[in-house]
Amino acid sequence: MDTDFAGLIIVRSQDGFPRDRFDGVQIFDGIAASYMDEGLTNYQDYFYRIFTYDYDQNYNDHLSQRIKGRPEETYVYGFTIDLSNPNPDTSVKYTHDAEYFSPGATSWQDTWLFRGIRPVLLNTNGQVVVELDKNDFSKDVNGNPVVLFGGHNVMIEFPKFYTAVKREHDLVHVTVSRKKLDAREYNATGFFRNTEQIIRTSEDSRVTEYYVPEADAFYLAAYPSTYYNNTLGSWSWSYNKVAELSNIVHNLRFLRAQGLARNIGNGYGLMHFQQYQVIALLYLFWFKSLDSQSKLGAGIGLTVPGSLNQKGMLTTSVGDSPNKLFGMEGFWSGFNNNTVGSTWLDGLLSRGNNPISPHEYLVQTGIHIDDPTYVMRAPEGQEFSGFVSSMMADKSSTFFLPRFTEGSGTTYYSDYVYWRLQKNTNTWDYDVLNTRRASLGYSGGGNMSSQDLLGIFSVNLYQFDYIEALDDNITYPSSRLCFVPAYKQSDYTITRTFIGGGQYEWTLNTF
Numbered sequence: 001m002d003t004d005f006a007g008l009i010i011v012r013s014q015d016g017f018p019r020d021r022f023d024g025v026q027i028f029d030g031i032a033a034s035y036m037d038e039g040l041t042n043y044q045d046y047f048y049r050i051f052t053y054d055y056d057q058n059y060n061d062h063l064s065q066r067i068k069g070r071p072e073e074t075y076v077y078g079f080t081i082d083l084s085n086p087n088p089d090t091s092v093k094y095t096h097d098a099e100y101f102s103p104g105a106t107s108w109q110d111t112w113l114f115r116g117i118r119p120v121l122l123n124t125n126g127q128v129v130v131e132l133d134k135n136d137f138s139k140d141v142n143g144n145p146v147v148l149f150g151g152h153n154v155m156i157e158f159p160k161f162y163t164a165v166k167r168e169h170d171l172v173h174v175t176v177s178r179k180k181l182d183a184r185e186y187n188a189t190g191f192f193r194n195t196e197q198i199i200r201t202s203e204d205s206r207v208t209e210y211y212v213p214e215a216d217a218f219y220l221a222a223y224p225s226t227y228y229n230n231t232l233g234s235w236s237w238s239y240n241k242v243a244e245l246s247n248i249v250h251n252l253r254f255l256r257a258q259g260l261a262r263n264i265g266n267g268y269g270l271m272h273f274q275q276y277q278v279i280a281l282l283y284l285f286w287f288k289s290l291d292s293q294s295k296l297g298a299g300i301g302l303t304v305p306g307s308l309n310q311k312g313m314l315t316t317s318v319g320d321s322p323n324k325l326f327g328m329e330g331f332w333s334g335f336n337n338n339t340v341g342s343t344w345l346d347g348l349l350s351r352g353n354n355p356i357s358p359h360e361y362l363v364q365t366g367i368h369i370d371d372p373t374y375v376m377r378a379p380e381g382q383e384f385s386g387f388v389s390s391m392m393a394d395k396s397s398t399f400f401l402p403r404f405t406e407g408s409g410t411t412y413y414s415d416y417v418y419w420r421l422q423k424n425t426n427t428w429d430y431d432v433l434n435t436r437r438a439s440l441g442y443s444g445g446g447n448m449s450s451q452d453l454l455g456i457f458s459v460n461l462y463q464f465d466y467i468e469a470l471d472d473n474i475t476y477p478s479s480r481l482c483f484v485p486a487y488k489q490s491d492y493t494i495t496r497t498f499i500g501g502g503q504y505e506w507t508l509n510t511f
Contacts, residue, residue, distance in 0.1 A: 004054040007031050011049050017066045018049040021059065040071045073112045078175035079284060083390060086411040088290035096175055103288035104295070109313075112178050113285060116159035117313070119327045121152040122219055124265035126483050128157070134327070137222065137236065137309040148236035148306060153264075153481060155219040155234060156327040158278060162186040163396040172393045174281070183494045183506035188214045189396040190278035193487045194366025206498040209509070213487035218275055218367070222327055223305035224334045224343065224478040225257065226250055232260045234481050236306025246303075250478065251335055253466040254344050254437045257479040262369075264481070271480040272367045273347040273438060276459070277400050282326060283456055291414040292455035299323040299455070301341030301478075302330040325456070332441040332456055334478025342441030342460070342477040348401075349373075350421040350436045350461055358382035358422045361461060365397040367484060379403055382422045388413040388457055402459060409453065416453035419461045433464040439477045 008031070013024035024047075028035050040046060050065040078095035085091035094101060101108055108114050119132040129152050133139045137154065140146050148154055164185040166173045180186045196210040221234030227250045228235075237245050252260070254270075261269050287295045297317030308315050308324045315324035325331045334341040347364035359382055362373040376398065378384070386405030389412040392398045402417045409416075420436065438461050441454050466474050495507040 005031075006053055006055045008053070009051045009059075010035060010037075011051070012037065013047045013049075014044065015047075017047045017068075020061065021049075021051045024049075037069075042071050042073055045070050072178060074179075075112065076175055076177045076181070077111070077113055077285060078173065079288065080174070081172045081290075081393065082170060083172065083393070084170040086389075086407070088294075088410075088412060088414050089288075091290060091412075092284065092288045094288060095173065098285065104286065108286055113161065113176065113282070116157070116217075117282075117326055118157050119222060119313075120155055120157055120219070121146065121148075122155040122483060123152050124268075126219075126265060126267045126485055135310070135312050137306070137327075148309075149238045149241060150228070150233070150235060153234040153483075154222040154236060155481070155483060156222055157217050157219050158190075158275075158282075158326075159217045160188055160191040160214060163189050163281065165394065165396050165399060167394060174284075174396075174399075176281070176285075180490070180492050180508065180510075183508040187396055188212075188490075189365075190272075190274040190367065191215050191218060191484075192366055193368045194364075194371040195368075197489070199493060207495060209493050209495045211489045211493045214490050215485050215487050217485065218278075219483040220271055220275060220279070220328060221481040223329050224250070224302060225261070225481055226305060227252060227260075230260075231264065232257065232479065232481060233264075236309055237304050242304055251476040252479065253468075253471065253474070253476050254463070255465055256468075257344060257476075258346065261479065261481055267484050267486075269369070269482050269484075270344055270346045271482045273345045273363065273459075274365065274367050274397065275482055276345055276440060277396070279326065279328075279331065280400050280456055290412060290457070291410070292457065293414060296323045296325060296455075297321075299330060299333045301333040301335050303335075305329060328480070330478075331480075332454060332458060334441060334480070342439040342463075344463075344477050344479045345438040345440055345459065347373075348438035348459075348461065352422055352434045352436060361419075361421055363398060363401070368487070376401065378419060378421060380405060380419070383420045385416070385418040387411070387416050387453075391457075400457065400459060402457075413455075413457040415455040415457040417458055417460050421461065433466065435465040436461055437463050437465060439463050441477070 009021050009026055010028040011018040011021050011024040012027050018024040027037055046069045048067050052060045075097040077098040080093045080095050082091045119137055121129040123129050130140045133141055162177050162180050164175045191214050193213040199209045201208045223234050225232040226235050258270050289295055299317050300322055302322045308329050311324055313327045317323035322330045334343040350361035359378045360375050363376050364371050364373045384405055387407035388402045388405055389407035390404040392401040392403050441458055491511055493509045497505045499505050
């Protein structure tokens with residue numbers, strides 16, 4: 001320390017960096033190695049400047065002694081699922097800072113996990129045009145009426161967060177945080193590209209510093225896709241359009257729907273399996289139950305998108321009515337199809353001509369179109385159906401993949417699934433069709449004849465990549481648009497160090 005050093009003054013301002021020691025609020029005068037400024041408002045920018053001085057009251061006002069701060073919540077929310085407990089309500093326990101909440105309580109909406117979820121109008125470039133009123137989508141947040149058909153897409157914004165999963169025998173622990181808290185355990189599942197961007201590599205190649213590109217948010221359609229004028233849109237049907245639109249087929253085969261979605265603009269596509277997992281995770285935090293039908297109803301398929309515009313962000317279905325989850329109508333049911341319905345999921349598929357291991361299927365852990373797929377193995381076999389009793393629940397990217405189907409409509413996950421990974425060599429589809437795609441809701445196969453069997457955990461792998469010649473004969477699932485903004489470097493890097501014996505050490509670097 002300088003022998004002439006007498007102390008320092010810290011000045012805080014909310015209007016920019018202080019120009020001198022009198023421009024702002026003086027919050028400290030003395031000698032200290034560190035200082036904590038308390039009583040601030042979260043998400044407000046604060047500007048600080050330090051002025052050191054000597055015994056003769058000479059002040060150092062060098063511009064390098066400035067710093068900007070933005071306080072944020074540090075709460076970590078968690079839950080634990082007891083895999084040995086068949087009761088869908090008591091098998092889930094809140095942990096960490098979630099212990100202070102009650103399931104279904106509106107107090108959740110004020111937490112960082114839910115506060116940023118909002119309905120918006122999104123243009124073809126992925127820019128937010130206006131934020132909508134959460135209680136009435138037909139108006140913006142200032143009460144002005146908005147047009148919800150034929151132009152901008154009505155989307156729900158889901159801000160990024162990080163998820164960690166840890167398995168201990170029959171207990172699965174899940175925690176979420178706004179920040180990446182560990183180099184390997186916490187991942188921005190649903191928000192990242194599955195690629196490493198190298199920053200530096202040591203000369204001996206033993207040390208590599210990199211980051212994983214992430215999006216700050218993703219957007220999911222508020223409604224099942226409407227097919228109109230050779231494009232897909234997330235639109236609320238206006239009264240004068242209902243008759244015309246009711247006579248149009250909106251549910252398209254997967255590849256056609258995917259192509260139309262991507263044609264909207266760069267970053268658009270169909271809802272991805274990883275994005276679905278984010279929604280399922282949010283559902284569990286809000287409701288603390290594996291039985292989604294007991295909390296949100298059966299969720300009968302929609303007949304008129306926008307019919308729940310004035311019903312807020314969450315609506316439980318009653319009887320034959322649809323439901324609404326985090327602003328999304330008919331999340332797992334899509335459009336009406338003889339009272340049952342489903343929605344395509346991108347990023348999860350199987351190849352039917354795999355003669356070596358018919359139990360295998362493919363899942364994409366990143367959400368970019370060019371991200372690789374990884375081979376998974378279905379423990380139940382190449383064809384299985386029934387009520388889900390166990391999920392993979394091994395890591396965040398594969399958490400909600402069904403593992404075993406030994407449950408019932410009132411135990412474990414309470415939802416029915418149907419998976420068929422191989423072709424059927426005894427039917428015509430052996431020569432015509434090959435790739436099966438995932439859907440959420442009614443699969444169209446097995447014994448799934450009732451919507452009462454279906455909820456948020458009804459992830460099926462049954463529907464084919466059908467061919468155009470079958471369009472008049474096949475009833476397809478609905479689709480739901482998604483949009484992912486530009487991927488970029490977040491506020492961290494990871495250093496991977498080879499320590500010998502095939503072992504590596506990972507270090508999280510934050511800034």
